[in-house]
Amino acid sequence: MSLILEDDRLELSWVQKLCLKVIRYGPIPKHVAFIMDGNRRFAAKKHVQRIEGHSKGFDKLAETLKWCQDLGVEEVTVYAFSAENFKRSKEEVDSLMELARQKFAKILEEKDQLEAHGVRVRIVGELNMLSLDLRQMAAKIQNMTKSHNKCRLNICVAYISRLEMTEATREIAWGVQMGFLLPSDVSQNLISQTLQIPAVDLLIRTSGEVRLSDFLLWQSTFSYLSFLKALWPEFSIWDFYGAILLYQNAYSHIKTASVQADASSTCQDLNGIQISKDASLQVQRINYFLEKLREKREIVNSNLSMEESVNC
Numbered sequence: 001m002s003l004i005l006e007d008d009r010l011e012l013s014w015v016q017k018l019c020l021k022v023i024r025y026g027p028i029p030k031h032v033a034f035i036m037d038g039n040r041r042f043a044a045k046k047h048v049q050r051i052e053g054h055s056k057g058f059d060k061l062a063e064t065l066k067w068c069q070d071l072g073v074e075e076v077t078v079y080a081f082s083a084e085n086f087k088r089s090k091e092e093v094d095s096l097m098e099l100a101r102q103k104f105a106k107i108l109e110e111k112d113q114l115e116a117h118g119v120r121v122r123i124v125g126e127l128n129m130l131s132l133d134l135r136q137m138a139a140k141i142q143n144m145t146k147s148h149n150k151c152r153l154n155i156c157v158a159y160i161s162r163l164e165m166t167e168a169t170r171e172i173a174w175g176v177q178m179g180f181l182l183p184s185d186v187s188q189n190l191i192s193q194t195l196q197i198p199a200v201d202l203l204i205r206t207s208g209e210v211r212l213s214d215f216l217l218w219q220s221t222f223s224y225l226s227f228l229k230a231l232w233p234e235f236s237i238w239d240f241y242g243a244i245l246l247y248q249n250a251y252s253h254i255k256t257a258s259v260q261a262d263a264s265s266t267c268q269d270l271n272g273i274q275i276s277k278d279a280s281l282q283v284q285r286i287n288y289f290l291e292k293l294r295e296k297r298e299i300v301n302s303n304l305s306m307e308e309s310v311n312c
């Protein structure tokens with residue numbers, strides 16, 4: 001199954017279209033994240049192989065992306081594979097990597113659809129834990145879609161939040177070492193801007209587990225968290241619309257809390273900066289650092305995608 005679904009099978013029923021219209025009157029989360037949990041339990045329930053459960057999980061992801069797109073969600077982040085998942089049996093890890101290989105290859109074939117829909121795809125995580133061919137495919141996907149600007153899909157692979165935060169800290173230390181930043185420039189805002197994934201509005205986890213499993217810990221500070229009973233391959237449009245309605249219900253409360261926190265962190269960030277000239281120099285330094293960091297990340301990605309391909 002493709003990642004970008006364009007066929008009629010996903011045409012909404014009239015009731016679903018009506019619900020979509022009603023929901024669109026309320027605030028729509030800009031960024032939605034999913035912990036796609038329950039694939040193996042689904043496989044056990046249906047008496048099929050585990051990998052079949054994961055494969056159904058990918059199909060559900062494609063369907064979910066279509067629902068998000070219909071609603072006008074601008075960014076989706078999914079937890080495809082945690083760095084902790086490498087501790088599973090070799091057989092399961094190998095088959096999951098093979099599934100990722102097939103799906104990445106399919107995404108690379110879908111260049112035109114991704115361009116037509118303006119979807120930028122990023123693969124985020126400790127990619128060094130992946131085989132070279134998978135890393136090269138990931139780099140090619142990112143390169144191929146880097147100029148697309150209608151919506152963004154972040155696929156977290158070999159990811160855990162603590163590693164993402166550690167990497168951001170290392171990158172800031174690099175910025176200080178290179179003289180782009182002063183130690184006093186380090187702030188909550190700078191850390192947020194250095195992380196690969198931005199703040200999340202709504203985070204949905206399926207399968208009845210009520211925990212974050214080291215996913216987007218920093219970015220979910222002001223997220224509405226929705227823990228659903230359905231196993232990921234069973235996740236339905238009604239589960240999705242239900243989560244959006246609860247988000248809309250909580251919206252003003254969450255917004256107030258996040259605006260207050262932003263105001264207080266800006267005050268803390270500016271603490272010690274005596275005059276506005278210093279503040280504007282700081283903004284210049286931070287923008288320069290972020291630009292240099294973007295270039296640095298791009299060079300790594302371009303080199304990888306241009307290296308002699310292995311298996312792809």
Ligand code: FPP
Nearest residue numbers: 036037038039040041042057058080100103
């Ligand atoms: C969690 O369910 C799911 C995973 C570890 C893998 C999720 C992967 C996909 C949906 C495929 C996506 C692939 C790409 C390339 C985007 P689980 O295995 O922990 O199931 P359980 O909770 O029932 O044990």
